[in-house]
Amino acid sequence: MQSTAAARAGAIERAQRYFDGGGFIADLQRRVAIRTASQEAGSLPALEAYLDAEIAPALAKLGYECRMFDNPVEGFGPFLIAKRTEDAARPTVLTYGHGDVIRGQDEQWRSGLSPWRVVVEGERIYGRGTADNKGQHTINIAALECVLAERGALGFNSTILLxxxxxxxxxxxxxFCRAHRDRLAADVLIGSDGPRLAPGRPTIFGGTRGTINFDLKLTLREGAHHSGNWGGLLANPGIVLAHAIACITDARGQIRVPEWRPDTLTDRVRGALADAQVEAGEGGPKIDADWGEASLTPAERVFGWNSFEVLAFRTGNPDRPVNAIPPHAVAHCQLRFVVGTDPADILPALRRHLDSHGFAQVEVVAAKDVVMHATRLDPDNPWAKFAAASIERTTGRRPVLLPNLGGSLPNEVFTDVLGMPTVWVPHSYAACSQHAPNEHLLAPVAREGLRMMAGLFWDLGEGPAVG
Incomplete structure (x- = not known):
């Protein structure tokens, strides 16, 4: 009889052959070719086809019962719940992914590339959704298939939500999750999205920073006025708004709004981040050493602290400037925030801060974007430690374990609504051009991701329940 160690190695070898033999690229090509750009009008048929014609049949072959549901918000894309129940006494693992992508931005891709076609050049696998998120959930589905092929069963109950x-x-x-809480009930969520800390470093994160977008607006008068006749007599809204923004942070971006400075960077969180070295990888930007909170390490700044960003600033007509003092100015801004920052007080706190600095005339306008809340998993959580031990067993390298990612996901739905710990194992890297032209996945990271997830899913079915 084949030993347990040999069977585990067999499942991992299947995952590796799937990549090396071209199976991964073939599956990814079909999925990338479905133009699931949810930000585009008329995308609903493609979103439905991705779940109904592509993903559901692939999971049905693995013994999953699949059902597609309409979105409770009219006009938005559907959901898929796929379930494979083996033994009520064993743990249930929820796996999440999203089949939609951002706009293709077709005309901005480099010559020879297309957002809707997978192109492999060296170690880079190009195509819209390769990194976010089609490539990542394709890895996880394939890893489940490899475990099933080797063992004949998963050894745990699996629910997949797309x-x-x-x-x-x-x-x-x-x-949707509130309405289907019973269908989605699980002991843990294990999903994949976002980037690794560094391309060569397996990473686990347990939560995400929250995000809120808002506008700062200032209108001083109707119409523009000649800068020669009125310069020095009329206040310039661009200058006033620039000074208002300057009171939010200092010259190196350190936040000055008291309520935006979290008190949750504990010794335990610092300890978890002590081994975290942020690396963008080839093609990524170089970290500005003199930017951000001076007392913190780069990892603490992005994973343990809040960051304020000006995403866009407009006054006058930047494309065709004229010699006139503009009547208004607007800045599109964002705060990424960690656990411990009250989302309901973010904009009121800014209002108080601007007022106290003499900028009562600057409007603070909440954006229409959905506010994503901050979540965090204790680094000592048993599920996180279980996943870390499994990944180290497979790769021979200890993964970095982050309490939360710097970016944002709707993770509070899983932690707060469904009430489960969340373990994220990303298969991308920071310089993947996610949300930009030339999006790509790194082949070595995808290949290792398949091996890691096959090992992790194998181990979940092998030992006693974690808890």
Missing amino acids: ETGEETGSPGLEA
């Missing part, structure tokens, strides 16, 4: 609106803020996800 949504098609993540790139538009996951409209309807919370209401």
